């Protein structure tokens with residue numbers, strides 16, 4: 001069977017490999033599940049691994065099969081698998097509890113304190129840009145057929161769900177927290193999914209991007225789900241609170257770290273800022289009004305938290321939001337799936353789009369490995 005792989009630490013090494021079809025016997029306790037991949041998303045992480053920025057091959061291999069945003073159909077299950085059956089749609093989680101930290105041992109590997117990650121398609125485990133994979137049923141989340149068309153968005157959404165879960169857990173400190181308004185910084189695919197998840201929770205949502213909203217699909221998507229969209233060139237975030245009021249929750253996913261200091265100044269009393277951008281550069285920011293920010297955080301009991309990766313419960317939360325969104329705004333999520341690549345063999349096309357996503361106006365690029373209808 002075909003798979004799309006890279007040679008880790010070698011730039012632009014993406015290529016097709018031929019692999020043996022896996023068997024459910026590879027998983028212990030007869031808990032193996034064989035899944036045929038139907039769709040697999042491609043994102044900045046895949047681009048960065050192909051740029052040799054990170055990525056580690058599994059033990060015994062010199063290549064790493066890419067792909068973490070997955071969706072597939074169950075073909076075969078081991079005899080101790082009762083919760084999933086052949087024909088079911090599933091999405092697999094990404095990180096595995098193979099580290100040494102206490103969090104790995106209690107199944108909270110998304111909070112691991114280890115430096116070595118075991119993540120399918122990213123680090124030490126092959127990914128899902130492949131025709132078939134085998135996984136322990138423990139790491140598979142069942143998908144209702146009603147959201148099959150857009151379920152490839154579940155993995156990126158799971159990261160947001162974890163951020164929002166952490167926010168609500170932290171805010172339990174308040175005994176009563178009835179957040180009303182949120183700002184979402186960044187309106188790429190993560191930003192759009194965040195806008196959606198917050199709208200499904202009833203927030204008034206204000207989204208911000210760099211681009212002018214005119215003729216910008218992402219801005220139109222924000223507005224069509226009931227959020228506002230402003231370019232920070234026209235309305236800087238700190239100024240926006242004069243128009244919209246201070247935000248109970250701010251979710252940052254721009255990749256532009258200086259904006260976090262503006263975000264800190266835009267929070268309401270008792271509000272929470274969630275940081276979700278991985279900024280691997282060396283940017284430094286001066287002119288930060290540190291006295292003001294510090295005082296706001298102290299006197300207003302404000303909070304800030306970082307979030308990465310996701311666990312099974314966050315995928316399950318995401319299934320509910322995707323299903324609710326399809327019911328409330330049919331077709332909205334499907335409009336995010338802007339660029340379909342037919343077949344893994346056309347991987348070069350996917351990377352051309354990933355490397356020039358602005359030129360292509362791409363929101364989500366994904367492979368259709370196999371058609372969803374049988």
Ligand SMILES: [Zn+2]
Nearest residue numbers: 043045069156
């Ligand atoms: Zn991704």
